[in-house]
C-alpha cells in the first residue's frame with residue numbers, strides 16, 4: 458500500500474478515503490455558495506433600504522407641498538381642513554408602511570448578547586432611532602431582556 462502511495466504521490470489517508478477528498482472540495486464549494494448568498498442578500502437589502510429612503514423623502518416633500526398648497530390657495534375652510542386631515546392620515550399610514558419595510562429588511566442585533574432577530578412593529582415604534590449611526594434602535598431584547606441598542610445587520614450569514 459505504501460509503495461502504491463509513493464507511486465501515486467498521495468498519502469495513505471487519501472488512498473483509503475477517496476471520499477474525504479471529494480467531501481473537502483464539496484465543503485469548499487458549499488462555503489463559497491454561502492458567501493455568494495450573503496453578498497446577494499446584502500446587496501438586495503441595501504437596495505431596498507436605499508429605495509425606502511428615497512420614497513420617504515419624496516413622501517415628505519409631497520406632504521409639505523400639499524400643506525403649502527392649501528395654505529396659499531384660496532379654498533373654503535371646510536375643504537382646507539378635510540385636505541389637511543387626509544394628508545395627516547396619509548402621512549401616518551406612510552410612516553407605518555416605511556417603518557415596516559425598515560423592520561423587515563435584514564435583522565437587528567442586540568449589542569448586549571449579539572442575538573439577531575426581527576423585532577415586532579411595536580418594539581420598533583416605541584424604540585428610539587439613532588440618527589447619527591443609521592439603523593440603530595433601542596429595543597428590549599427578547600433573548601437577554603435588556604433594553605439596549607440594536608444594530609441593523611443585513612444578513613444572518615456570518616463572514617468567516
Ligand SMILES: [Zn+2]
Nearest residue numbers: 567570598601
Ligand atoms: Zn440581548
